[in-house]
Amino acid sequence: MKFIPDKDILLFKSCLVNVEYPGIESSTCYIFDRIDVDYYVDERQSCCTGLGHYYDLFDQISTTALAARNFHIAVETGHKNIAVMCATCYAILKKSAKILNQNEEARNKVNEILDDSNLEKREYTQGDMDPAQNIFHVAEIFFNKREEISSQVKVDLTGLRVATHHACHYCKVHYNDTIEGVRDPNLIDKLAEAVGVETIGWYDHKRVTCGAGFRQRFTNKEASLAVTAGKLQALKENKVDLLLHMCPNCQMQFDRYQPYIEEKLDTEFNIFHLNISQFIALAFGADPYKILGIQTHTVPIEPLLKKLNYSLESNQKVDVKAKKSIN
Amino acid sequence: MNQDSSKDISNKDLKIGVFLCRCGGNISDTVDMEKLRSSVDAEVVEEFENLCSINGRKIIRDSIIQKNLDRIVVAACSPITHEKTFQKYINPLNPYLLEMANLREQCSWVNPDVETATEKAISLVNASIEKVKYAQPLDPVLRKTTKSAAVIGGGISGISASLSLARQGIKTCLIEEQPTIGGAMVKVGKLFSPEKLAEECAMCLLNPLVNEAVEHKNIRIMTNTTLKSAERRSGNFHLLIESKPRKVIEDRCISCGKCAEVCPVEVKDSWNEDMTFRKAIYKPFAQAVPDVYTIDLEKCKNCGKCQEVCRMNAIDLDMEGEVVPMTVGSVVIATGHKTFDMAKRPEYSYGRHDDIVTQMELARIMGVNGPTQGKLLKPSNNKVPERVVMVQCVGSRDEKPGGRKYCSKVCCMVAIKHANVIKQHYPDTDVIICYTDMRTPGMYEKYFKYAQSNGVRLIRGRPGEIAEKDGIFLVRLEDTLSREPLEIEADLVVLSTAMEPSDGTINVSGLLDVGLTEELFVKEKHSKIKPVATEVDGVYVCGTAQGPKDITDSIVQANAAAAKISELINGGVELEPFVASIDQSKCNLCKKCIDICKYKAAYIQDGMLTVDPISCTGCGACIWECENNAIEIMGQTDEQIIATIDGMLKDKKPEENRIIAFLDSVGYVSADNIGINKISVPSSVRIIKIPSMNRIMPKHILHAFKMGADGIIMGEYPYNPMYSRTKEKIAGLKEELVKNNINPDRLAFYKVYIPYFRGLANKFKEFDGEITCLEKG
């Protein structure tokens, strides 16, 4: 079992969490505050380039140079352990750290770029960031603290039929660092278990991608959504109520497009989508609009909360304009 | 070792005879014999046309007797060629009081120039004279091995090895962890063979062997028993054997089975791969040997019902286990394999569905003594499958975490065997084998063709996953020949799982201190030179403990292991006495030498450090570790090495370069090959043979430089077990040179190989050039 830290953590901001599901970030902070995780967010930290990188728009050197800058911010502020909310951040940062440590030519090139940008102070020294020892997914930090998580549970979620979707860029890119299974990933199943929920475990297509495929969603929409539909179909056959995510991009693919796919296929999936952070925060009794941020979801979460007899009333003063419009 | 009668005589008083061989002109055409003769300082100097002849023997022997010679130097060809001959010729002297100067392969044949060849010959003879002064009379090591053996593991390999040993009169103890012997072979039902297409009955072939083992007076079978500890002492093994209590008295049990009838505890039957149930008191299968019942200690609830019905009073619920000591001369590891843990490849859905099985489970299903009495019925519903899909390389040839990088070797044949058997009895059942490569080497190819003729279908592609939908399995793969992603529907899926080293293999190897391969199978000392031998002398391996293999190969290996033990016992092998010797007055028992020895030759016995002369190679690695200088290598003492260096460097002229080349036995033969192929090398090079570069210490190197050496070469074969250590040491030696203000470039280290002699000659030339440059610079 690898060492997972609970302090000196830089909570790494994600572009899609920022503007699609900001509730993932507020939920993560909410949980961290309650399970004694010492973390820090730095406004100067740039995006990892993930989407642009996998659109093939970014070249590897540019991505790596920006990673070096972010690594320096982490080290400089004494928060050398990076925790990400997005699987693509996870894969991109690990890959960049590996290149910076292993490829001298690339490291020199990156430092040259930083020098030319008058950022000599941000130069990368071999070993500054250990891809295996310093870069984690938030779900791993949770996993390490699952006993504390269990002790904080206030809401009974056991009535739900829950399945998990593990992000490809967490499980399959740097698979030697993955915990709780690569071929049958169980990291978020174990986290659900920590809040008292037994998931359905294995199902056909469990390890299949969400279908976003970066460019595929836009340039190859049919193929992209066919993959998503296949997975939704398998979940429906398993009578799943709720699919848990660990990556905002996957969550987008399912949450934003599920109604669209339902319409195209003339079927109903009726599956709710929550990030694991949102799910744990829900179990902790967090406010759906002020913490979970369910107002940015396309598949409404309110029916799920009603099913759970989760109180919505006291929190209704929040402006849910965006939510209303989405519906 | 002999007490040395001549020890009292100081080196100066020794009478040394030097015999120069002209070798029919091979030496004398190039070396000025007259000058050589006059340069040699010895009691007797004789020259002869061919010393290795019978007449040569007379000259040497007469001189020894008439002139009372103490030590002999023969300056002739390479010792590789004739050292044994001349050791006999110096009788009545002890054979180890001889040194040879290699004037042919390493002088006349590589130095065409008479003047330099003669200079070199003089220094080679001088080196031998200096060294022989320190020679001690030694006796060869005679190995004596106790005429008994322990075979660990009672599968086909262990049974075969035991029988071969017993038939050769060797007392053998066969130790088996399970309550019965037979291993995996009794479970597989049908066997394939290289020489025939028909499958044979495993039980029918095994039973006579088992019966013979039971009856044989030289075999003692111990079931329910494991190895607990092992110590090696002077070539013998002291073992502790631990037996679990069977709780059934073997001599009384008549195997009537009444006990099992009344036993209330149901247990999954591992003999049927957990597909059926047995009781907590059980006999694994009808023909089990020994033919008695056993109580499953983990599952028995001690209710006593069995005791009530047993008319023979054979059940003793209070029976306790015992630990038995035993001393044997040799040990055979025949601890077998286990199969791949399917939890590591969850995408194949094994364990989620009853009708996804392993080949071993299919073997049980098709075994006449199995859960369906030999009928091919699906475990889920007892119906004959319409289509069986077999998946090859499950866990084998797989670099991913949990996978096995190697090919498990038997799975292609096992799949074909089962496919053939299915096709013979259920021609309507479709059989498809999904493969990456079909590996059916040698005669097995015929069996493969036979399967194709039987209508077995093959699809080339490695499945990525197996799903289930509405009771039908979907095997997903790419048909790589038609370039088509594919789903094959099946109602029975069979996984050809990898062979892995068994837990017993790993445990027993640890107890016996035997080396393992990267994959944790038992490592052979050398697959060609020392097959079935392990790194520990006297311990042998056979069967799947050594690596994946079929039954035929396992039996061959078992017989080889038995033959090797017989060699040890009956051969009375004589070994060269050039091994470590301990000065007990200096040894403080720090055990560092024990830790360092890769040959596991050193151990403590009765509070004294002891070296097993059979295991020791005299490599000298231990000397480095010994802070108290308590270790010497016979035949390669410090005095002998220093004396040889002195002789090589004697009378060096001011303008002359001399390079000392320390070569191991491989390097020395390679250097001889340079001569045999008449390739010139610089006359500066003087070769000294050393068993391992580990023997060369800073003091030797520094001494050589002090005495005028201009450069030093060290050459070692990279595939000897001590090589990794040698490499570390070279760096240390270079540092030592720097400390002493000697340019470290004056020390070179090369890998040597017997056939790569031209390369070695080039290295000599290059290094000589570099040294010349250094001298000028």
Place this chain on the structure above:
Amino acid sequence: MKTIKLKKESVQLVKDVLKDIKASPDLGIYKCVQCGMCTSVCPGARQTEYDPRDMIRRVLEDDETVIDDDNIWNCFSCYTCNSVCPSGNNASEINQILRQMSIDKGEGMKKIVSFAAYGDSFMELGVGSIPNNFFDVMVKDVGPGYMDLKINIEDIRADLGLGSYILPENAIDEVESILDNSGFKDRLEKIKRCK
């Protein structure tokens, strides 16, 4: 009939792939046995004509036309192939290298020009997002609420106790400067000219 010629350097493409900055030091392309396990788990292969096994074969056979094959743009970058390849190869990584080769040749730029807006917003805000030009279609597919979400995002973040997602001025300057000096800015301009 194809001839494997005697004198030709027959593995140039593999060598180029292996020395690419993206290539992991232990990338096992030479060890490929064409078992097809990558293709058997590939979402791209199930939905399109993309075949990662065949792509690897063509690289090993030095078939440079693989770079121009439209099918390489059908990879989902899901790395499932990487996670199961029994030979230690990584088709996903090789796919990305081939795409970069195609972009360097110019042809591939046409494939990515529609994503160029991502680069602009990155340099402007220090944060990437779904390129603007896809908003219309997303709003159409997802619903009008999606546009409202975009408009109200900073308010929603404030409700959640989160600050602005846009980087401070001097941090954006650092990012822009790095992307200028890394050559990304020029690259982006070149890609845009492909329209």
